[in-house]
Amino acid sequence: MHEQDDALLDEGNLNEKEGRILDAACKIFALKGFSATTTNEIAKEAGIAEGTIFRYFKTKKHLLHGLLKQLVHIMADRIAIPPIEKILSQTQGKAIKDILKEVMIDRMALVEKHFPLAKVVLSEAMLHQDIRDIILGKITDRVMPLMGDFIDRMVLEGKIRPMKSHIALRCFVGNTLLLVVQRQLLKDKFPIEDIEQEIDETIDLMLYGFANREKGGI
Amino acid sequence: MHEQDDALLDEGNLNEKEGRILDAACKIFALKGFSATTTNEIAKEAGIAEGTIFRYFKTKKHLLHGLLKQLVHIMADRIAIPPIEKILSQTQGKAIKDILKEVMIDRMALVEKHFPLAKVVLSEAMLHQDIRDIILGKITDRVMPLMGDFIDRMVLEGKIRPMKSHIALRCFVGNTLLLVVQRQLLKDKFPIEDIEQEIDETIDLMLYGFANREKGGI
């Protein structure tokens, strides 16, 4: 119970108790979902009294929203954006294959590190429009331009052929996401032996496609 | 409330009441998630008394499991498999592009028709191993062989280049899934104007890849 160390969310603008509560909530929401989690459990996990939760969050729903806002904020502004910005700004002279590999590994690591949170976000987002809006706001503002610009630049540099950036992005995200899901959730039935090789082959497929050029693609 | 017609689940081996309950549960689980749905709501939607639910399902949890089993059974054996089997068995003489398009449209239609159920299944599967196992069992037994064999056959026929079927499958599923999610959940922020063109471009990307061949692919 209530480990203080290694808090994923306790960052700057919120105090120590609030961070502990958010961490605990995140952990148990990820385990059982929002509705099935009790405020009592969260309090025990956070090592505080149940009532204390409600000094920081008016209701359990507010706690969820606060959590999601933190998540989105942190994911986007502190964790997710900077490394990808760095990678995307240091592409000169690199082969597109290596760039994509670097990005995919980085993104996989990111999602896998925060997979519990991701589960909370996704399962709630699936049901509730208001939660989708919190996430989408950030994606629209930060992720789309960043990735879109990158793809457009790659096209300009001649590293990839002309294409609509959102379709390329969807392809890349789809492949990465399913890879993570398989590793995290389906590892018993569909284990991945050599992850690096798996990534290599995935990128190869994305780059060169299914088509059999030698036979003319029919 | 309690429409008897057009029951998605009322199939054969379960009687009329049981089917009505499962239909109602499915509908409301999809809307609000399992924990947030009350048996009272289900009963009202099914047009029966609350107590009657417990004649057919020992607990609410049993109801969920029963529902998921039905869903997986039906999705796999009655709805999902037959059409794809048909498509996959009539590929001779067709271009790979058209085959993929046919499959993608068919799969999208399938998922979109049953999107509410899909949401239930996915959000519960994200949290609970036992539920994942129910689904995965069917996928391992039926879907993987079918799709794997198809890809292998395409390779043999020279329509696609040699590749590992599970990677190709992941790519195809990833693209299709995100396309559906975008259409269903993100339509406000990321609308898709012309779905057929979107599919065409997605398949084109899958077939021929990102790479700019003319420039040598670097």
Added chain:
Amino acid sequence: MHEQDDALLDEGNLNEKEGRILDAACKIFALKGFSATTTNEIAKEAGIAEGTIFRYFKTKKHLLHGLLKQLVHIMADRIAIPPIEKILSQTQGKAIKDILKEVMIDRMALVEKHFPLAKVVLSEAMLHQDIRDIILGKITDRVMPLMGDFIDRMVLEGKIRPMKSHIALRCFVGNTLLLVVQRQLLKDKFPIEDIEQEIDETIDLMLYGFANREKGGI
């Protein structure tokens, strides 16, 4: 606990459980006030489970309103109005002194019988406009016309001198109310030895006033 007999409120249009709940609520509200009464206490007093209360009344506040509506309804239509109508319709040949005495005794008995309820009503009415409105609606519709007409008739019959009925009514109600309050709440410090004599003297004062006519009233 939970006596079924002698229910003050269990009248016709509400079923047995609902009546038991209202009776219990009435008893404890009168003892401790609305806010200080717990739904748990009410349930114990009514001899039912706490949850059952909420099958009949959405919230504790709704229970209070239901109670007040019943009280006002019963007080006005079943208990309060009929006897006074009877008295007021049989005044021919009687001295005004005897009529007033009859009315006062009847009204005192009525209020004293329902004094616990009266306390609930008054203490809530003091604080909340919405509750005052429930009561006043009935008074405006039923009590005022009845008493006003009576006073006007007495004036016409020459039994009392011309006067505004609402002032006479206020005087009569004020005297009666304080008499009841003294008997019920102040009996330790200001006991009333002979209630009939007290009533006689009160009516004598109302009829003939303070003024000393023999000295010219100055």
Added chain:
Amino acid sequence: MHEQDDALLDEGNLNEKEGRILDAACKIFALKGFSATTTNEIAKEAGIAEGTIFRYFKTKKHLLHGLLKQLVHIMADRIAIPPIEKILSQTQGKAIKDILKEVMIDRMALVEKHFPLAKVVLSEAMLHQDIRDIILGKITDRVMPLMGDFIDRMVLEGKIRPMKSHIALRCFVGNTLLLVVQRQLLKDKFPIEDIEQEIDETIDLMLYGFANREKGGI
């Protein structure tokens, strides 16, 4: 919030903080009743920390008792008694009608000025014997002798006819009280147009009674 000026209760023997707390408590108790008022609200209104309340009053209940004692003390000794003593000592040469009018106006003004407090006192007194005792003690000691002596003197002076003082007092208090209640609480349904005329007619009724002397009073 927390105006320091014009404190009703901050008088002499209690220090500034204590006075602020009592003032705030009084204001909010009057608005919402004792149980429905939170110590947090009181603290905010008083402009102090919640914990500070408990330096001055052991519990919330003690705060109520302290408040009531202050109220009764101030009402009786500082506010209520002196003016009435003055009026009652300057009656020579005045008509009884004018004396009563003067007293009634003075008492109405007094009650109306302190109506919020009066509501607290009354609603709590209705429920709790111990609170009634605090009030009645003061009334027995100070008010009754004062008013009783005045009435007896009026009788001796021949200004009113011989009567028991407590009955006359009850009549006067009843009329005055209901007049205030009507003005304060029932103004929407039973408005009073011309208050001075209303008082005149009420006093006239008290002085000369209902009886129609010309017809012989039958």
Added chain:
DNA sequence: TATGAATGAGGCTTCATTCAT
């Protein structure tokens, strides 16, 4: 002395489950 964060008992309310009809 004053603070206000923290507490935790206890309030109101929900809801899966039971059972007499």
Added chain:
DNA sequence: CATGAATGAAGCCTCATTCAT
């Protein structure tokens, strides 16, 4: 077999009170 009133455990939340600062 079907019902739905009743149950009571348990959830969310409030708030008087305490105590370290």
